[in-house]
Amino acid sequence: MFSLNEELRGEIKHINDTLLNKYREVLSMDKKLLRKFINNYIGKIKKLEKMTTRELKKYVELGGILGVDGSKNRLGGAYPHFIEIYQGLARSTLHKDKPVFKTKIYTPLQLEESSNMLEDSREEKMRSDKNLADIEVEAALEGIRSFNPYAVIMDGSIIRYDIASKEKWMELKSECEERGIILVGVTKDIKTCIIGQKLKEEKIISIGHKFHDRELLYGTLDYGEAVFIDIETKKELAGIESTFLRSSLSPTVIAVDILESQKAHLEEMVRLIFTLTPKNGRGVPLWIDIVDSEVKIPDNMIRSLLESYLDRRLLEMLFISERDKRTI
């Protein structure tokens, strides 16, 4: 049997105490008070109705909904001995037999000369983010060109594309704006601090830390409620409007982003996403989950692909780390 490390147990207890201490304010915060604050200072909390079948049927005539997601697989060890495979998928609810796949493979070894063997990991992370964002935007672009959908739902906040893949994102954005295709992003893990920031600024509720929106909104909104943010945020500066939505019975909230120029469609899109989310699920629209599961490639499939098409010696020499060979 495993022998329990006493020290480890102590450490975990300690962490628990620290966290309890830090979040006491959040945990004990009055829900009503917080909701009032959000209503007054952030944006209106609105109870949404699900769309009727008739409303939904309209989208079939208007071109359907395009779901876009990307995936990344990584095989190998430390820099530069690894290979990354990116795949983007755009799938229309109407043309389900014609998914648009985009793929890209990246390995640092492919470059002519690596400038620095101790490559900065932050730069590496940026490159990886860019690759993934690029491939998703490319898939979305081809998707809207071939299917002319009514709306595009991207997996993740759309500000991510603005940061990681500026050029292509601009192309997508302007094409959508020109052709009147609504572009929204759905974020499962929200990382913003909009409410926390405002709380600290307004000092209405005394609070010690700048808490994340995810922490503050946990359990604060009721099923089907959304906060349409009215105040200036960082996102808004980039031309993006946001909304928080509790889309399922699970207490976490998701965020829905839309281009500022298409703000008029925000509530409609939030309602659509709410309608497409299973009541007992994690809060993610089923369509996005379906696209997500389609785009993901199992690691062992990647491995067998590489084993089939890469020279065996190269593969062993470059991409198989010692860790991969470990058997116990």
Next chain:
Amino acid sequence: MKVVGITSQQEVYVATKDRNFRINEFLIIEDSYQGDLIGEVVEANAYNKYIPMNLHGELADSAVLESLRAIGYDIEEDTIYIAKVRLLNEALYPVEAGSDVRIPAFHEVRDLMVRCSPEEGLVLGVIRNTDHMAETMDEEYKNLLYTFEDGRLERQKEIPYIFNIKTMHQYPHIGIFGGSGSGKSFGLRVILEELMNLNIPTVVLDPHYEMDFSQTADYLPGEERLDYAGKFKCLQVGTHVGVKFEDLSVQDLKNLLDASGALTDAMNNVVDILYKKRDSYTSFFNRLKMLAEAQEEGSVDKIRRRIEESKTDLERQGWQERLELYLNYDKSCPYSSVRGIIWRLNRLSNEGIFSKDIREIENGLHNGKLIVVQGSTRILQVFSTYLINNLYHKRREYKDAQYRNEASDYFPPFVVVTDEAHNFAPKAFECPSKAILKEISQEGRKYGVFLILATQRPTLLDETITAQLNTKFIFRTVRSSDIATIKEETDITMEEARRLPYLRTGDVFISESALGRTIFARIRAAHTSSPHTENPFDELKGKFEENENKFMDLIRDKLPINGDDFLNVIREIEKEAGITYTLDTFEEKLEDMVEKGFLIKKKTPFFNVYDEK
């Protein structure tokens, strides 16, 4: 359709998005190296990765699925159908994964499905899940029969199952297993109908009095009804057929007596001693009786006195004979045993067994008829022993004589059929009919004598016999011990055995040694119906209604009937119809009619008035 996953030489998985698989469906796998391989679906599954079986509540609810459908995406279209396919013949190498799979055309599977023409074989039903292939079927196999599907009569849509009776020469004997209500007796009826169509001489032992073929089924369209009236004969033991006492061997006689009531060793001995060759019933019976009477006298002296006291010659002669018997047999035949034999012999005689013979059965067989022998299980056990022994040896003598190039009377090959076969050849104990059935099961093939044994308890059937049944029809079976026996005795697979308790009535697995595999079939609609099909509860209802109508007819013209006038009415009825009622029963009847709503009762201060409603 494509082969997916890990394959072997015997089994592969086939997947498709387009159509669902059915169990027992045939598929052709186009292996690029080994050519076309034929397989049968043994397990069918459907799977949708977006609708997982999840215990943690993350299940797409129907509202969301409906919404998705509204915007154009139908999640059910992502369902994958997977079938486990077992190859009919083992391949040389594992099947190539990714091979294309298709539905075969009829000509590709003809040899597997039908192996003789409908005129030459027994057309027993349809092979299940073959409708795709049946479309390209030759005309001669189409429109042969009807089946019942969910209580409705349907034209044949699938490939017919035709049992090639000629294979019985190499693979003799048929077993029919299945619990009550599984369609076993019905299947037996269809087999017998087909035997009659081919004019095959057949003897049926029918303890249930149900194998009567005189009622044509009214559900079939008029022009397709078949009349079997001239092809079969129902004979009852004791009434139409019996045992010719003179033909009995000592052993036969002992078996008969044993069936009448178990014989003790002493009684066996009595028969051995007292029975003389060529005895008639009367001579044997008299001998027993006189010995008993002599023994009742008690001693030689007393019998001698009887002789002296005799008034007539006849009487004297009689006592003389008794004395002789007494002197010869008293020591070896105890009185009680002699009485026991007399009692048993009497019982058999009262059942009429000795007053008839089996000539009618023999004639019927010579004419290619189906002879149904009816009687209680007990009497049939004995009679069948005698009958089958007799017929089998006649056939055997003919064949043996033919072999020795000697002249002998012709006796045709024949089939012996019995329901509740475990009563005639039980596993655990000895029973007279078992020996002959066992002999036929082992040697009958050589002489052209075949068995068709039906039973609901294959576990109770003698194992030597079970092992000789080369074709088995297995209907729904629920008892686990019987399923275990069936698994042991046939080549049905684990998957098929698991389905046994859930088979629909009339669906059957047919395991043929001649074929080396199991066919899943459905028995056709019979041309005739069993005399026992009327529901007893309907019968009761009908009977009551008949009585009520009769009573109403009697009193209709006498209504209204006043309570003080019963006597006159009763008298009138007696005069008209000859039926007498007492005052009480008449009133009771009227009350009954009121209760059932045929009459109404009006109360007046003096008496009740019964009137029509």
